[in-house]
Amino acid sequence: NAGVTQTPKFRILKIGQSMTLQCAQDMNHNYMYWYRQDPGMGLKLIYYSVGAGITDKGEVPNGYNVSRSTTEDFPLRLELAAPSQTSVYFCASTHDRGRNTIYFGEGSWLTVV
């Protein structure tokens, strides 16, 4: 199993551009998450999904969109990129919410200039 796979690893965006961060898991997990990590600020939940076709906002959803058309994939869309979206983004998944191990991807480093 590859676990949670994120692409791209690194990306530089110009202000106002859009892009999609890809996330795929091969563990047949129901729950998937997107977090952003800023220096000294821990992990903030952007969006999460409890299954295909279902998504919900986390703590910091503004400026982002997600979709969950399949169990495996959970892409994160950035529309009109802003410098405040410069961060490291982590996708994660778990079989069941809360009490099971969350598996994280390796992260995507995004810089908006």
Next chain:
Amino acid sequence: GENVEQHPSTLSVQEGDSAVIKCTYSDSASNYFPWYKQELGKGPQLIIDIRSNVGEKKDQRIAVTLNKTAKHFSLHITETQPEDSAVYFCAAGGNTPLVFGKGTRLSVIA
């Protein structure tokens, strides 16, 4: 919603000494408390977790204690080694998505 506070933000210990990281949480409904280790350039990885029906759990050099009355839990690492150097995150949750602390950067000095 849940709020998790983690202390200290940085911690330096001599190799072989013990390290303790403490977290408090606010939501009494939280019943799952994992700890994650993040090495440079990597995603966080679970190292130990504890559920609300248990007061203490140990796995080799790592232990976690939970005080539900006081709403705090702690990570204890004994006989620290240089490879323990990393950022450690606590988290709390259960029926809602996990909320993470801001992390503790642990440096083990050889």
